[in-house]
Amino acid sequence: MSTQSDGPLSRWADRSMKNPGQVYRAMFYVAAFFFIVTTLFPFYWLVVLALTPNQEILNGFAAPVPEGFNVAAFAQVFEQVPFHLYMFNSFVLATSTTIIVLLIASLAGYVFGRLEFPGRGVLMLAILAISYFPPAAFVVPLFDIFTGGSPVVVPFSELVFGSPVNLFTPPRLVNTPGAMILPFSALFLPLSIFVLTTFYGQIPDGLEDAARVEGTTRIGALFRVIIPLSAPGVATAGVLTFISVYNEYFFSQIMALGNQPQQWSPLVGGILSYQTQYTTSFNLFAAASIIGVLPVAILVVVAQERIVSGLTAGALKE
Amino acid sequence: MARVKLEHVTKRYEDVTAVDDMNLDIRDGEFVCLVGPSGCGKSTTMETIAGLTLPTEGEVYIGDREVTRLPPKDRGIAMVFQNIALFPHMNVKDNISFGLRLRKYDSEEIDRRVQRASDIVQLEGMLERMPDEMSGGQRQRVAIARAIVRNPDVFLMDEPLANLDAKLRVHMRTELQRLHKELETTIIYVTHDQAEAMTMSDRIAVIDSGELQQIDPPLVCYNEPANLFVAGFIGSPSMNFTPGRVTDGGFTSESYDIEFDPASLGLSPGDSVTLGVRPEDVYPAEQRASVSDPSMTIEARTDVIEPMGDEIFVYVVTTDEMEMDFEAAEAGQLLMSVSPDSTIDVDQDIEVVLDRSKVHLFDDETGQAICHGLSPNAQTGTTTETETEAGDDD
Incomplete structure (x- = not known):
């Protein structure tokens, strides 16, 4: 050289x-x-x-x-439409969905991660498979159910019994958070179940046994020992769910029959309402988007450390 | 404080039987060791007592209550785990008081009890530490404090000392015995280390492949083992076994004969038996005078010598041929323990005698002990057998 x-x-x-x-x-x-x-x-x-x-x-x-x-655009955002209400809607939807998802996914994650039972693998695979269905596949039947009035019947009961067997008639849920939180929870559960299963499965059996001998039930051990020790995983699942629902538009735009905040139209619905038949306020679009992103940005910064360790620790031994 | 009783407890997994028809009756305040090789079912037995595993069949009693289906928290037990299992997200005080807080004790009572428990296990000034800031021995003490703070009826200890280094293990062994003396609580202790079992327990329950082999005080297990397994498992180094046959005049094997009257033991010539003798009951022939009931002299040759300091282990080969395959060598070999000032050297011809009053005979078919001691005046194995049976029937 x-x-x-x-x-x-x-x-x-x-x-x-x-x-x-x-x-x-x-x-x-x-x-x-x-x-x-x-x-x-x-x-x-x-x-x-x-x-x-x-x-x-x-x-x-x-x-x-x-x-x-x-800079006035940032104020104009709130003058032209009640943007804070749209934000509130998305915030409420995201928060309730996250709570429901974390609760159910924790129980499911405990069962999948820590108990041996026949059919566990098949069941887990089924949950994951369903999570890959396009949400659009569910929209029509769900919309039909949530508009109310049409009873849910036992499938094929008409053929067997001559007349359809009604199970129940669901209430009219469109334009309410229920019509959005229910499908969101179902759609985002599989990912959270998967994340939490991995985490809960890694907590040593001895810790759960110790908690149970010391005086908790299995569920008590889950909430007092397993979940606190899986904080990164819970944070990951929670933040992913929260952001997904906060940004969601497809379902909520259909389940909210109009674009008004009173109809629980979400954040994206609010942003789009700066476009009217004759005007398109691009600067307000942009300003509203920035305002809308802020809460999520703050959330991610706060939870960042946990999320990062959560996304990587899932694959490794704690 | 309570007595613990297992009645016909069986635990089957899909293809294995971990515990097979286990009957145990552990008295109030007793220190019982469950001992056996790994995978013998001793931990599963303990888990059924704790309620962490439900037995497939049988009942568990603690005190006067049947607890077979009761969750662990309602059984009045406390447990120390092999991997210690302190909650890593709580400091020492929160770990110790975990069970008390769950039971809604008021904070003064909690403080008082935590203080007392940590005094007993000498954890002064460490209550604010996190488990990962402590050494193995300290963590083990926290785990013990967590167990004693609730004044449980029964302590369950699942190899609590297995993860400690040798010196600390011996220290904690005496600590545990002191603790037992002080608390007078029933302690059930699982270990695979027969030395631990011998030194600490009131009674040893020897378990093999899911079945209870013998439950007796340590010295009875040592001197009057119920069967071949117990004889080989208890004692270190383990007992010498020589397979052979009964003849008109006693016992014969490929390497040596021992004379006794087979009729008095209900044996007939031709029965195949295994003779067992502990290393300390084999003597060089010149010490014949000091042996209480010496056997005939056995010609042998020294093979390997292991000086231990307080004694010397001498492996002597009793078959004539020195060149032989490993298995035959194993069968014809006797381990002898001699005093440290002995001048025995390797590859030296030697004559040895056995103490016939300390020789055990086992039935080859069943593995059960036939007798302990061959001299007419020595006690026979019947006591042990009846005791074991009594334990089973209880």
């Missing part, structure tokens, strides 16, 4: 061969920079759009910096 210093490039190459750590560090910065730019640029562009007056956007502008500094 030549050690001659005939140019800056060959000197650099020489140096980096002797000291590859330096190059790796440089590569890390390049890669990190790339990912940060691609991730954060859309958000930056939201800020640009929010601060640029709508007229400028409609006229077309090419600059990568805002044309003007129209």
